[in-house]
Amino acid sequence: MNQLLGSTALWPIEFALNQLIKSDQHLQSIVQKFDDQLLEIHTTTPTAFICIHFNNGIRLSAISSDDLGVTPTARVSSKATSLLRLLLTTSDSAALSNPEIEISGDAQFVHAIFQSLKNLDLRWDDLLAPWLGDLSTHLAKTSSDSIRQWSAQSKTSISATLSDYLRQESGLLPARGQLDQFNSAMDDLKLRIDRAKARIERLNSHV
Amino acid sequence: MSKPENSEATTHFGYQEVPVAEKEQRVGDVFRSVAARYDVMNDIMSLGSHRLIKRYTIELSALRAGHKVLDLAGGTGDFSLQFSEIVGPSGQVILADINEAMLSVGRDRIIDKGMSGNIEVAQVNAEYLPFADNTFDCVCIAYGLRNVTDKEAALKSIQRVLKPGGRLLILEFSKPTNAIIGKSYDAFSKLWPIAGKLITGDADSYRYLVESIRMHPDQETLKQMMEDADLINCKYHNVMSGICAIHIGFKSH
Numbered sequence: 426m427n428q429l430l431g432s433t434a435l436w437p438i439e440f441a442l443n444q445l446i447k448s449d450q451h452l453q454s455i456v457q458k459f460d461d462q463l464l465e466i467h468t469t470t471p472t473a474f475i476c477i478h479f480n481n482g483i484r485l486s487a488i489s490s491d492d493l494g495v496t497p498t499a500r501v502s503s504k505a506t507s508l509l510r511l512l513l514t515t516s517d518s519a520a521l522s523n524p525e526i527e528i529s530g531d532a533q534f535v536h537a538i539f540q541s542l543k544n545l546d547l548r549w550d551d552l553l554a555p556w557l558g559d560l561s562t563h564l565a566k567t568s569s570d571s572i573r574q575w576s577a578q579s580k581t582s583i584s585a586t587l588s589d590y591l592r593q594e595s596g597l598l599p600a601r602g603q604l605d606q607f608n609s610a611m612d613d614l615k616l617r618i619d620r621a622k623a624r625i626e627r628l629n630s631h632v
Numbered sequence: 633m634s635k636p637e638n639s640e641a642t643t644h645f646g647y648q649e650v651p652v653a654e655k656e657q658r659v660g661d662v663f664r665s666v667a668a669r670y671d672v673m674n675d676i677m678s679l680g681s682h683r684l685i686k687r688y689t690i691e692l693s694a695l696r697a698g699h700k701v702l703d704l705a706g707g708t709g710d711f712s713l714q715f716s717e718i719v720g721p722s723g724q725v726i727l728a729d730i731n732e733a734m735l736s737v738g739r740d741r742i743i744d745k746g747m748s749g750n751i752e753v754a755q756v757n758a759e760y761l762p763f764a765d766n767t768f769d770c771v772c773i774a775y776g777l778r779n780v781t782d783k784e785a786a787l788k789s790i791q792r793v794l795k796p797g798g799r800l801l802i803l804e805f806s807k808p809t810n811a812i813i814g815k816s817y818d819a820f821s822k823l824w825p826i827a828g829k830l831i832t833g834d835a836d837s838y839r840y841l842v843e844s845i846r847m848h849p850d851q852e853t854l855k856q857m858m859e860d861a862d863l864i865n866c867k868y869h870n871v872m873s874g875i876c877a878i879h880i881g882f883k884s885h
Contacts, residue, residue: 429871432688461697478696481720486691493694494799494865494882 431487435475439485446482448552455541456483462498462534465490468505499530512542643781646843655781656757660731662837663707663779667733669832670708676831677824677838685871689774689803689878690714692869698722699769702793704758705729705776709738709751715772716742716751726763728756729776758786763793770794774803778848787861794883800863806870806877807850813873821845851877 446452459479466475476497478484490497501508503526511523528535550566557565591598599607642649645658666673674682690711695701697720703712705728712727719725727742729735732755739753756762758773758780771790780786790800808814821842828838849857851868854877858866863881870877 428869429684429688432691433684436684436687480697480718484691484718488691493692495694 428487428492431474435485435487439483442485443482445547445552449547452545452547455545458541459534459538462531463490463495464535464538465497465500466508467500467502468508469502470504470506473505497530499528499532499535501535502527511539644844644847646840646847652781656730658840659779659781662840663731664733665834665837666828666832667708667731667737670734670737671710673828673831673838676827677821681872685803685876685878686710686714686774688869688871689772689801690718692878692880693718693770693772693799693801695719695723695770700724700726700767700795702726702728702761702763702768702771702790704756704761704771704773704790705779706772706774707731707734707738707776709741711772711774712738712751713742713745713747716747716749719750721750723750725751726754726768727751728754728758728761730755730757759789760785761789761793765792766795766798767793768795769798770801771798772801772803774801775805777802777804777854778844783849784857784861787857787863791861791863791883796883796885798883800858800879800881800883802854802858802879804854804877804879805845805848806854806868806874809870809874813875817875851879854879 446456456479460481462479464477464479466477467473474487474489476486476488476490476493478486486493503523507523507525511526516522550562553565554562588598592600641652643652643655644650645655650658663670678685693701693715695715695718697718699719700723701715701719703709703715703725706712707729709727712725715725727735727738729738735753735755742748742751742753754762758776759782771794773786773790777783777786787800794800808817824842825835825838828841829835832838848854851870851874855866855868858879858881861881862884864884866879866881868877868879
């Protein structure tokens with residue numbers, strides 16, 4: 426029953442993705458590169474499972490490859506947050522080197538998918554235009570751009586103001602230079618303690 | 633339940649016992665009568681859920697590009713159209729049904745959608761499949777097996793045409809595992825002949841449908857029948873508490 430519910434939930438997502446792929450030649454060429462490959466993704470917190478089959482587009486399934494009796498090209502297991510963070514990272518090899526993400530099977534395939542997702546240049550206004558009309562889409566696009574710009578500016582401004590307040594006005598946080606100096610002194614102290622411990626052990630072994 | 637007076641072998645047609653030779657013709661008449669409105673009635677009787685169940689069945693088929701599929705008792709071509717997209721131009725789908733009226737609706741639909749490239753249409757009897765041994769990667773029979781006169785012969789015939797490692801999918805009404813759901817479903821299905829009368833003008837065909845569901849083997853019996861037909865790793869997935877079940881079996885390598 427869970428599989429049926431999963432399958433039902435994935436249906437509209439699959440439909441939307443395939444419409445997107447059909448409408449974008451660049452995206453089509455990217456997806457075609459992975460034709461006949463199967464990627465299984467397991468996430469913890471929240472626990473979820475999805476099987477992505479690249480075959481004349483994308484097919485999403487809630488049935489595991491074990492249940493289907495097929496071998497996936499690769500399996501990825503991770504926390505959902507780690508996978509989302511992966512999409513925001515700038516590192517090229519983050520998918521392969523992140524210890525929180527477990528990959529089995531063809532790692533090169535996972536790396537290629539990760540690279541393709543990072544390099545996606547989706548223009549949602551082009552997709553909406555046939556449905557909403559040019560004028561409405563333009564208004565939606567300009568509104569969205571303004572909101573995004575305002576959010577980014579507000580975030581930077583609030584962050585700077587808060588940081589200044591905590592340091593200068595309330596004195597709760599030290600200045601950056603002070604913090605670096607303290608960290609450096611701590612590292613130095615830790616090193617000296619380690620050396621002292623090593624020397625004591627050496628002396629004990631002589632006694 | 634009425635018994636025929638002669639002594640020849642009989643089988644069930646809904647709740648009636650009829651001579652074996654007669655069942656095929658009677659089932660044919662039922663489907664000739666409902667063919668034109670078959671899909672509309674499916675939506676009404678299942679409240680649209682048959683689309684979700686079909687999608688789930690297709691996922692379980694694990695088909696890939698280049699595969700060859702037999703959509704047995706495929707009728708109006710619902711499955712064939714979706715199989716066609718998955719197997720792509722390098723694969724092939726055979727839409728097969730014993731009933732020419734259902735096939736005609738299916739063929740027209742396929743042509744109208746411009747998807748006849750990799751779909752062939754064939755009028756066949758599931759008990760004597762006219763295909764070479766080891767032909768198909770997958771055989772799917774959805775809501776069709778209960779209408780077959782000799783189910784054992786059909787399963788053996790399907791096993792023969794499957795490739796080694798190929799899979800058989802049987803989607804069929806089954807026995808609800810939950811008593812409350814079972815009772816509700818029984819009550820709901822009593823409305824089908826009424827809906828059939830209103831929409832297709834034929835209540836008898838839908839009365840047969842309800843009766844044939846009751847007479848169909850339960851999950852475990854059908855699984856055993858598949859194993860008896862030399863299919864291996866047979867299992868089933870109950871759908872909606874067993875109102876439907878999807879049986880899967882494989883031909884050994």
